[in-house]
Amino acid sequence: MSFDRKIKIAPSILAADFANFGAECEAIEAQGADWVHVDVMDGHFVPNITFGPATCAAIRPHIKGVMDVHLMIAPVDPYIEGFAKAGADVITAHAEAGPHTHRTLQAIRNAGVKAGLALNPGTPVSEVEYHLDMVDLICVMTVNPGFGGQKFIHSQIEKVKQLRALIGDRPIHIEIDGGVDPVTAPLVAKAGADVLVAGSAVFKGGSVSNPAPYGENIRNIRAAAEGVWA
Ligand SMILES: O=C(CO)[C@H](O)[C@H](O)COP(=O)(O)O
Numbered sequence: 001m002s003f004d005r006k007i008k009i010a011p012s013i014l015a016a017d018f019a020n021f022g023a024e025c026e027a028i029e030a031q032g033a034d035w036v037h038v039d040v041m042d043g044h045f046v047p048n049i050t051f052g053p054a055t056c057a058a059i060r061p062h063i064k065g066v067m068d069v070h071l072m073i074a075p076v077d078p079y080i081e082g083f084a085k086a087g088a089d090v091i092t093a094h095a096e097a098g099p100h101t102h103r104t105l106q107a108i109r110n111a112g113v114k115a116g117l118a119l120n121p122g123t124p125v126s127e128v129e130y131h132l133d134m135v136d137l138i139c140v141m142t143v144n145p146g147f148g149g150q151k152f153i154h155s156q157i158e159k160v161k162q163l164r165a166l167i168g169d170r171p172i173h174i175e176i177d178g179g180v181d182p183v184t185a186p187l188v189a190k191a192g193a194d195v196l197v198a199g200s201a202v203f204k205g206g207s208v209s210n211p212a213p214y215g216e217n218i219r220n221i222r223a224a225a226e227g228v229w230a
């Protein structure tokens, strides 16, 4: 997985057909997705439950590119190896999931996986200041984690700007997660984000048997984000 700052669209399969993950992953990649974003929720750290490492391992053969695993679980450390073995390319843990964030990031990298750190909307940028040498990606949550289809929280744009300034030239991705669509994508791209997670806005109007809307939705989000630099 090489580093670049081009806009990457990462559809969240939280908005896919849960009975058909394999085919959904193949469909979104065929329609132009750069990464596949996989939301793991435990009903404890967040008020919703999705799935675990076995499901990630099952969908892995259906993803050619990057499998981006977003862990909304606490504790997180006991499960890192399982998600690494399931084939994750990126594992993102939450700064709010426990007191030993540095240890968690070490464990992710020791498992041979790129390390991500997610910040809830109420968590300040200073939380990542002493982790910059330990992270490959910082995920700014632009909704409260737990559910797809929520409204984008605009106060997070300023956080992205602060992060961009803090990161400087370091090879760290800034990922945005929650409420990304063609209207909000340019706002975060302009502020300095490069990975845009989008669930509802990618999957709306399409299905495995009618995947063309996925492609149109992905192209619209990408064009809106890239248009900022035109
Ligand atoms: O982590 C998440 C929620 O906790 C999801 O990745 C996110 O909500 C994507 O869904 P949408 O684009 O519909 O907001």
Ligand SMILES: [Fe+2]
Pocket: 012, 037, 038, 039, 070, 177, 197
């Ligand atoms: Fe997510």
